Amino acid sequence: MAYVPVPKDLSKIKTKVAFNLTKRQIICFAAALAMGLPLFFLLKDSAGTSMAAFAMIVVMLPCFLLAMYEKHGQPLEVVIKNVIQTKFIRPKExxxxxxxxxxxxxxxxxxxxxxxxxxxGRTKNHDPRGKKSREA
Incomplete structure (x- = not known):
């Protein structure tokens, strides 16, 4: 018999759309492909294949990070927003x-x-500072 591990926390399970990827990952990979592939073909003749491939990787890397990186269940943009708030916006102490x-x-x-x-009407003997006067 084959045993299949079942996770105890079902909130961490994400819905897969196609090719075992989530909708977010598919959108980010498509954006990376739309930016990186034309850049590679534009730079291939003038800068060489190696430099064009390196430029393509540099341009596509942020999209890959947005698609894949998660820390404590939060995506990269939320983590970056929290770091910016704690380091620069909110007071240190x-x-x-x-x-x-x-x-x-x-x-x-x-x-x-x-x-x-x-x-x-019991305040006749008080002055405005709250002390009793000596007339009483």
Whole structure:
């Protein structure tokens, strides 16, 4: 009997369209072919076959990387975007800051007390800075 390994995480399985390639890979390979092949034939006579082949490889390589490279399930453009954001756009130092929920509640309670005191007219003996005056 032949045993077939079945992956446990089915989210990593990608739908294959043709020739055991995904739709993304087919599109990227077609774009690489559309850019590289005409370049090779244009440069073959003037620069020689070796230089034309080298230029074709250099032009087609980004398309191949976009088609095949993945890191942690993310395609190359997402990885590059994340690297650019962390290296150049976002600040280098990100201090850990929290908002103390109890301090917010305490501040809200003090404000409500102050408002109720103003409404009830009990603030006649207070100056604007919040200190009691000596007239009382």
């Amino acid at each position: 990100r201090p850990y800051q929290t908002e103390n929920f109890y301090a917010v509640i305490e501040k809200q309670r003090k404000l409500e007390k102050e408002v109720s005191a103003i409404v009830n």
